[in-house]
Amino acid sequence: MDTLSKHDLQQFEEAFCPYYQQAVELIGRKWTGVILRAQLHGILRFSELKAAIPALSDRMLSERLKELEAEGLVVRRVIPDTPVRVEYLLTAKGRALGAVVEVISSWADQWLKHTPGAGRAATGEV
Amino acid sequence: MDTLSKHDLQQFEEAFCPYYQQAVELIGRKWTGVILRAQLHGILRFSELKAAIPALSDRMLSERLKELEAEGLVVRRVIPDTPVRVEYLLTAKGRALGAVVEVISSWADQWLKHTPGAGRAATGEV
Numbered sequence: 011m012d013t014l015s016k017h018d019l020q021q022f023e024e025a026f027c028p029y030y031q032q033a034v035e036l037i038g039r040k041w042t043g044v045i046l047r048a049q050l051h052g053i054l055r056f057s058e059l060k061a062a063i064p065a066l067s068d069r070m071l072s073e074r075l076k077e078l079e080a081e082g083l084v085v086r087r088v089i090p091d092t093p094v095r096v097e098y099l100l101t102a103k104g105r106a107l108g109a110v111v112e113v114i115s116s117w118a119d120q121w122l123k124h125t126p127g128a129g130r131a132a133t134g135e136v
Numbered sequence: 137m138d139t140l141s142k143h144d145l146q147q148f149e150e151a152f153c154p155y156y157q158q159a160v161e162l163i164g165r166k167w168t169g170v171i172l173r174a175q176l177h178g179i180l181r182f183s184e185l186k187a188a189i190p191a192l193s194d195r196m197l198s199e200r201l202k203e204l205e206a207e208g209l210v211v212r213r214v215i216p217d218t219p220v221r222v223e224y225l226l227t228a229k230g231r232a233l234g235a236v237v238e239v240i241s242s243w244a245d246q247w248l249k250h251t252p253g254a255g256r257a258a259t260g261e262v
Contacts, residue, residue, distance in 0.1 A: 018184075021177060021179065021188075022179070022184075022187060024177060025174040025179050025188045026174065026188055026189050026190065027241065027244065027245075029244035029245060029248040029249045030169070030173060030237075030240060030241045030244045031169070032244065032248055033240050033241075033243055033244035033248060034164050034169030034170070034240050034244075035164055035165075035166060035169065036164075037240070038160050038161055038162075038163055038164005038165060038168075038169065039161075039164060040161060042164075043156070043157070043160030043161065043164065044156070044157050044160070047151060047153070048151040048152065051147060051150060053147065053148070053151050058144075058148075061148060062148040062151045062152055063151075103247045103251075106243055106247060107243060109239050109242075109243070110239050110240055110243055111156075111160075113235050113236050113239050114156060114159050114160050114236055115156045115159075116235075117159055117233060117235070117236055118155035118156045118159035119153075119155060120232070121159075121232060122155040122158055123155045125229075
Protein backbone atom coordinates (compact mmCIF):
# COMPACT_ATOMS: atom_id res chain seq x y z
CA MET A 11 0.00 0.00 0.00
CA ASP A 12 1.17 3.54 -0.72
CA THR A 13 1.87 5.98 2.05
CA LEU A 14 -1.31 6.98 3.81
CA SER A 15 -2.46 10.57 3.71
CA LYS A 16 -3.87 12.29 6.78
CA HIS A 17 -7.32 11.96 5.23
CA ASP A 18 -6.85 8.22 4.74
CA LEU A 19 -5.69 7.78 8.31
CA GLN A 20 -8.75 9.54 9.66
CA GLN A 21 -11.03 7.47 7.42
CA PHE A 22 -9.34 4.31 8.68
CA GLU A 23 -9.74 5.30 12.31
CA GLU A 24 -13.43 5.99 11.85
CA ALA A 25 -13.96 2.74 9.98
CA PHE A 26 -13.03 0.59 12.95
CA CYS A 27 -14.60 0.75 16.39
CA PRO A 28 -13.90 -1.93 19.03
CA TYR A 29 -17.22 -1.22 20.79
CA TYR A 30 -19.10 -1.82 17.57
CA GLN A 31 -17.16 -5.07 17.08
CA GLN A 32 -18.05 -6.17 20.60
CA ALA A 33 -21.73 -5.36 20.02
CA VAL A 34 -22.16 -6.94 16.60
CA GLU A 35 -20.35 -10.13 17.59
CA LEU A 36 -22.34 -10.38 20.80
CA ILE A 37 -25.77 -10.17 19.22
CA GLY A 38 -24.66 -12.27 16.26
CA ARG A 39 -23.46 -15.19 18.37
CA LYS A 40 -25.39 -18.36 17.50
CA TRP A 41 -28.90 -18.09 19.04
CA THR A 42 -28.19 -14.88 20.96
CA GLY A 43 -29.91 -12.53 18.52
CA VAL A 44 -32.80 -14.96 18.27
CA ILE A 45 -33.26 -15.13 22.05
CA LEU A 46 -33.16 -11.34 22.32
CA ARG A 47 -35.82 -11.01 19.63
CA ALA A 48 -38.12 -13.42 21.46
CA GLN A 49 -37.62 -11.50 24.71
CA LEU A 50 -38.44 -8.25 22.95
CA HIS A 51 -41.67 -9.98 21.86
CA GLY A 52 -42.50 -10.47 25.54
CA ILE A 53 -41.43 -14.09 25.88
CA LEU A 54 -39.65 -14.21 29.21
CA ARG A 55 -39.87 -17.68 30.75
CA PHE A 56 -37.22 -20.28 30.12
CA SER A 57 -39.80 -22.89 29.07
CA GLU A 58 -41.52 -20.49 26.70
CA LEU A 59 -38.29 -19.33 25.09
CA LYS A 60 -37.52 -23.00 24.45
CA ALA A 61 -40.95 -23.51 22.92
CA ALA A 62 -40.77 -20.39 20.76
CA ILE A 63 -37.35 -21.10 19.24
CA PRO A 64 -37.10 -24.25 17.13
CA ALA A 65 -34.03 -26.48 17.49
CA LEU A 66 -32.66 -24.63 20.52
CA SER A 67 -31.45 -27.01 23.24
CA ASP A 68 -31.86 -26.49 27.00
CA ARG A 69 -28.12 -26.38 27.43
CA MET A 70 -27.58 -23.77 24.73
CA LEU A 71 -30.45 -21.57 25.93
CA SER A 72 -29.13 -21.73 29.46
CA GLU A 73 -25.61 -20.86 28.34
CA ARG A 74 -26.72 -17.93 26.22
CA LEU A 75 -28.95 -16.52 28.96
CA LYS A 76 -26.02 -16.66 31.38
CA GLU A 77 -23.91 -14.72 28.90
CA LEU A 78 -26.64 -12.14 28.41
CA GLU A 79 -26.93 -11.82 32.18
CA ALA A 80 -23.16 -11.32 32.49
CA GLU A 81 -23.34 -8.62 29.81
CA GLY A 82 -26.08 -6.85 31.74
CA LEU A 83 -28.71 -7.36 29.05
CA VAL A 84 -31.04 -9.61 31.05
CA VAL A 85 -31.86 -10.15 34.69
CA ARG A 86 -32.95 -13.53 36.03
CA ARG A 87 -35.98 -13.52 38.29
CA VAL A 88 -37.33 -16.48 40.21
CA ILE A 89 -41.04 -16.40 40.91
CA PRO A 90 -41.92 -18.56 43.94
CA ASP A 91 -44.92 -20.20 42.33
CA THR A 92 -45.82 -23.88 42.24
CA PRO A 93 -43.92 -25.00 40.28
CA VAL A 94 -41.28 -22.29 40.55
CA ARG A 95 -41.10 -20.10 37.45
CA VAL A 96 -37.93 -18.50 36.14
CA GLU A 97 -38.14 -15.41 34.00
CA TYR A 98 -35.45 -13.49 32.17
CA LEU A 99 -36.25 -9.80 31.95
CA LEU A 100 -34.49 -7.39 29.64
CA THR A 101 -32.66 -4.54 31.33
CA ALA A 102 -32.73 -1.01 29.87
CA LYS A 103 -29.51 -1.91 28.05
CA GLY A 104 -31.19 -5.01 26.62
CA ARG A 105 -34.39 -3.22 25.66
CA ALA A 106 -32.32 -0.61 23.84
CA LEU A 107 -31.41 -3.39 21.39
CA GLY A 108 -35.00 -3.27 20.17
CA ALA A 109 -34.02 -0.81 17.46
CA VAL A 110 -31.21 -3.11 16.32
CA VAL A 111 -33.44 -6.17 16.15
CA GLU A 112 -36.05 -4.22 14.25
CA VAL A 113 -33.74 -2.93 11.56
CA ILE A 114 -32.12 -6.37 11.08
CA SER A 115 -35.61 -7.90 10.80
CA SER A 116 -36.53 -5.36 8.11
CA TRP A 117 -33.36 -6.05 6.16
CA ALA A 118 -33.93 -9.82 6.41
CA ASP A 119 -37.51 -9.39 5.31
CA GLN A 120 -36.56 -7.36 2.27
CA TRP A 121 -33.36 -9.07 1.17
CA LEU A 122 -33.60 -12.67 2.36
CA LYS A 123 -37.32 -13.40 2.44
CA HIS A 124 -38.58 -11.41 -0.53
CA THR A 125 -35.54 -11.33 -2.80
CA PRO A 126 -33.71 -14.44 -1.62
CA GLY A 127 -31.54 -14.75 -4.70
CA ALA A 128 -30.48 -11.08 -4.68
CA GLY A 129 -26.90 -10.91 -5.76
CA ARG A 130 -26.20 -14.55 -4.94
CA ALA A 131 -25.36 -15.27 -8.54
CA ALA A 132 -22.35 -13.30 -9.65
CA THR A 133 -24.26 -10.93 -11.87
CA GLY A 134 -21.69 -8.24 -11.46
CA GLU A 135 -24.56 -5.94 -10.55
CA VAL A 136 -23.45 -3.34 -8.04
CA MET B 137 -45.61 -25.48 30.30
CA ASP B 138 -49.37 -25.03 30.40
CA THR B 139 -51.46 -25.46 27.29
CA LEU B 140 -50.86 -22.63 24.88
CA SER B 141 -53.69 -20.28 23.98
CA LYS B 142 -54.20 -19.10 20.42
CA HIS B 143 -52.77 -15.73 21.46
CA ASP B 144 -49.64 -17.39 22.84
CA LEU B 145 -49.18 -19.40 19.69
CA GLN B 146 -49.36 -16.31 17.53
CA GLN B 147 -46.91 -14.48 19.79
CA PHE B 148 -44.53 -17.42 19.53
CA GLU B 149 -44.73 -17.50 15.76
CA GLU B 150 -43.96 -13.80 15.49
CA ALA B 151 -41.10 -14.08 17.95
CA PHE B 152 -39.08 -16.36 15.72
CA CYS B 153 -38.07 -15.65 12.13
CA PRO B 154 -35.55 -17.83 10.29
CA TYR B 155 -34.61 -14.97 7.94
CA TYR B 156 -33.80 -12.75 10.89
CA GLN B 157 -31.69 -15.55 12.38
CA GLN B 158 -29.82 -15.93 9.13
CA ALA B 159 -29.20 -12.17 8.95
CA VAL B 160 -28.11 -11.59 12.53
CA GLU B 161 -25.78 -14.59 12.55
CA LEU B 162 -24.29 -13.58 9.22
CA ILE B 163 -23.37 -10.04 10.19
CA GLY B 164 -22.33 -11.17 13.68
CA ARG B 165 -19.84 -13.76 12.48
CA LYS B 166 -16.34 -12.92 13.73
CA TRP B 167 -14.95 -9.99 11.66
CA THR B 168 -17.86 -9.93 9.20
CA GLY B 169 -19.68 -6.99 10.77
CA VAL B 170 -16.38 -5.17 11.12
CA ILE B 171 -15.48 -5.66 7.45
CA LEU B 172 -18.92 -4.46 6.35
CA ARG B 173 -18.58 -1.33 8.48
CA ALA B 174 -15.21 -0.51 6.91
CA GLN B 175 -16.65 -1.01 3.42
CA LEU B 176 -19.54 1.29 4.27
CA HIS B 177 -16.88 3.84 5.21
CA GLY B 178 -15.56 3.60 1.66
CA ILE B 179 -12.64 1.26 2.29
CA LEU B 180 -12.73 -1.16 -0.61
CA ARG B 181 -9.26 -2.52 -1.36
CA PHE B 182 -8.06 -5.72 0.23
CA SER B 183 -4.83 -4.09 1.43
CA GLU B 184 -6.68 -1.12 2.93
CA LEU B 185 -9.24 -3.27 4.71
CA LYS B 186 -6.31 -5.15 6.25
CA ALA B 187 -4.71 -1.87 7.33
CA ALA B 188 -7.95 -0.45 8.75
CA ILE B 189 -8.89 -3.46 10.87
CA PRO B 190 -6.44 -4.34 13.64
CA ALA B 191 -5.59 -7.99 14.25
CA LEU B 192 -7.33 -9.25 11.13
CA SER B 193 -5.24 -11.80 9.23
CA ASP B 194 -4.98 -12.08 5.43
CA ARG B 195 -6.50 -15.54 5.55
CA MET B 196 -9.49 -14.49 7.64
CA LEU B 197 -10.17 -11.37 5.57
CA SER B 198 -10.01 -13.42 2.41
CA GLU B 199 -12.37 -16.06 3.82
CA ARG B 200 -14.90 -13.51 5.03
CA LEU B 201 -14.87 -11.61 1.75
CA LYS B 202 -15.55 -14.86 -0.12
CA GLU B 203 -18.52 -15.54 2.15
CA LEU B 204 -19.85 -12.02 1.64
CA GLU B 205 -19.45 -12.49 -2.11
CA ALA B 206 -21.35 -15.80 -1.97
CA GLU B 207 -24.12 -14.08 -0.01
CA GLY B 208 -24.37 -11.38 -2.66
CA LEU B 209 -23.27 -8.58 -0.35
CA VAL B 210 -20.04 -7.72 -2.12
CA VAL B 211 -18.66 -7.99 -5.63
CA ARG B 212 -14.97 -8.50 -6.33
CA ARG B 213 -13.42 -6.25 -8.96
CA VAL B 214 -9.94 -6.54 -10.36
CA ILE B 215 -8.42 -3.29 -11.60
CA PRO B 216 -5.68 -3.95 -14.17
CA ASP B 217 -3.25 -1.45 -12.70
CA THR B 218 0.42 -1.92 -11.94
CA PRO B 219 0.41 -3.61 -9.53
CA VAL B 220 -3.04 -5.11 -9.99
CA ARG B 221 -5.56 -3.80 -7.46
CA VAL B 222 -8.47 -5.79 -6.06
CA GLU B 223 -11.52 -4.01 -4.73
CA TYR B 224 -14.59 -5.35 -3.00
CA LEU B 225 -17.65 -3.25 -3.73
CA LEU B 226 -20.87 -3.49 -1.78
CA THR B 227 -23.93 -4.50 -3.78
CA ALA B 228 -27.33 -2.85 -3.16
CA LYS B 229 -28.04 -5.69 -0.72
CA GLY B 230 -24.79 -4.95 1.11
CA ARG B 231 -25.29 -1.18 1.13
CA ALA B 232 -28.74 -1.73 2.62
CA LEU B 233 -26.96 -3.01 5.73
CA GLY B 234 -25.84 0.57 6.34
CA ALA B 235 -28.86 1.16 8.56
CA VAL B 236 -28.05 -1.95 10.60
CA VAL B 237 -24.42 -0.99 11.10
CA GLU B 238 -25.44 2.52 12.10
CA VAL B 239 -27.92 1.47 14.75
CA ILE B 240 -25.52 -1.11 16.23
CA SER B 241 -22.79 1.57 16.31
CA SER B 242 -25.14 3.91 18.19
CA TRP B 243 -26.06 1.23 20.70
CA ALA B 244 -22.38 0.34 21.22
CA ASP B 245 -21.52 4.00 21.64
CA GLN B 246 -24.20 4.54 24.26
CA TRP B 247 -24.06 1.28 26.18
CA LEU B 248 -20.53 -0.07 25.80
CA LYS B 249 -18.40 3.04 25.33
CA HIS B 250 -20.14 5.55 27.57
CA THR B 251 -21.74 3.33 30.20
CA PRO B 252 -19.46 0.30 30.04
CA GLY B 253 -20.50 -1.10 33.40
CA ALA B 254 -24.24 -0.75 32.71
CA GLY B 255 -25.98 -3.69 34.25
CA ARG B 256 -22.86 -5.81 34.41
CA ALA B 257 -23.06 -6.01 38.16
CA ALA B 258 -26.20 -7.80 39.25
CA THR B 259 -27.90 -4.69 40.54
CA GLY B 260 -31.33 -6.13 39.95
CA GLU B 261 -32.12 -2.94 38.08
CA VAL B 262 -34.54 -3.62 35.25
